[in-house]
Amino acid sequence: MIEVNGIHKSFAERMVLDNISTTFEKGKTNLIIGQSGSGKTVLMKCCIGLVDPDAGDIIYDNRPFSGLSEKRKQDIRKEMGVLFQGGALFDSFTVEQNVMFPLNMFTTMSLEEKLDRVNFCLKRVNLVNVNNLFPSEISGGMMKRVAIARAISNSPSYLFCDEPNSGLDPKTAEVIDELISEITEEYNITTVVNTHDMNSVLQIGQKITFLYNGKLWWEGNKDTILDTDNPELKEFVFSTELTRRLIK
Amino acid sequence: MLMIRMLGEYLLLMFSTFKRPDKGPVFRRQLMIEFIGLGVDSFGIVAIISIFTGAIVAIQTAYNIDSPLIPLSMVGFTTRQMVILEFSPTIISLILAGKVGSRIASEIGTMRVTQQIDALRVMGVNPANYLILPKITASILFNPVLITFSIVLGIFGGWGACVVTDLVTSTDFIYGLRGWFEPFTVTYAMIKTVVFAFIISSVSGFLGYNVQGGSIEVGRASTKAVVYSSILIIFFDLILTQLLLI
Secondary structure (H helix, E strand, O other): OEEEEEEEEEEOOEEEEEEEEEEEOOOOEEEEEOOOOOOHHHHHHHHHOOOOOOEEEEEEOOEEOOOOOHHHHHHHHOOEEEEOOOOOOOOOOOHHHHHHHHHHHHOOOOHHHHHHHHHHHHHHOOOOOOOOOOHHHOOHHHHHHHHHHHHHOOOOOEEEEEOOOOOOOHHHHHHHHHHHHHHHHHHOOEEEEEEOOHHHHHHHOOEEEEEEOOEEEEEEOOOOHHHOOOHHHHHHHOOOHHHHHHHO | OHHHHHHHHHHHHHHHHOOOOOOHHHHHHHHHHHHHHHHHHHHHHHHHHHHHHHHHHHHHHHHHOOOOOOOOHHHHHHHHHHHHHHHHHHHHHHHHHHHHHHHHHHHHHHHHHOOHHHHHHHOOOOHHHHHHHHHHHHHHHHHHHHHHHHHHHHHHHHHHHHHHHOOOOHHHHHHHHHOOOOOHHHHHHHHHHHHHHHHHHHHHHHHHHOOOOOHHHHHHHHHHHHHHHHHHHHHHHHHHHHHHHO
């Protein structure tokens, strides 16, 4: 479980996160939702240590994280898998080398064991015969899946996904959502997904945290979000023409 | 003020770069890749520039010797001294600042703007150590090889130009080439080469690592890497010459 306690973050004079406290539960897909500029990416960056909060703590299974030195943070980071918005695959490496990278860095596995693990992870994300392709040779959806395979290759305890569906068609986006949800349950990991895609919210949102103007505005799950009477959340949920027509 | 801040950031980056690598075999593999990318791939341009520079130095020296009291063997001597002391270590390093420096800055800068460096960080890898240390090490180890190669080709170019144009006989040129040789001049050239190699790789790595924005900023960092490295090379050339030769 990840505990977020009283996180504050400002850039210059602008308050981006204002006293955010929540928990991301183990074995569940925890979603951070909100409009662009609501602070969800900054909150995720605070969680993974790419941005230092001005105040507050991030605690990983009773281990404080935010106040640690870079060296001590590295130990907890080795238990994280992160899926970045653009995939962030190493473009000079092949798909196989990308997925193998965490194994090369942090395990003493033999090459055969590493190859087995790489092929297992690629198969798990429904990718076959792509080992020797470079990231520039595969589609956006495949890149996301390779990035998920890389994120899970070293059996992480925490999985962070930043806008996993951005730039994908609805069908591929659904496949990625299902994959994240299945992996979370299968390996009992704490998954945090940053999204503003309502399909994802309704499909995999086992715990949902809604941010509005840098404040924690609402918490719930995919079953309670449609019945909310919170006006800001309602505006967000029913912001598209499609949802407005459906509700009519 | 900006200069002091940049110097501080540069020193902090170097502090995190010069750490023991996380994994020895991974570091060695990266080092091999950099030997090829930064070193072996530069042989062609170094060869062309060295041969022509040596030839030009020899022809200009021969052209400027008017007095019959100065023996033509001086052309060989002057070519050797010019190539060893200045042309190979400094001019080739300036060329490498353009070729290698822009490559390092744009490679690392692109990794920064596409979040590949963030990905390394959140995996628990020290990105500065993983990305910059192999480049600095490869440059420091391989540039002396390139400069030695350049010295040999530069002198060969000078000899070839003299023989082909018939300005100086081969015997005179070689007599001058072998005369009054001080081995310290080679040591001086190698010291300069190592310092310049460090400047090129570390400054370019620093500028690439700190890119913020998109492709335009990557281009700017690449240009800055060449400009800053070139200025620092000339500046340290003066300091090292003053310290080592006078």
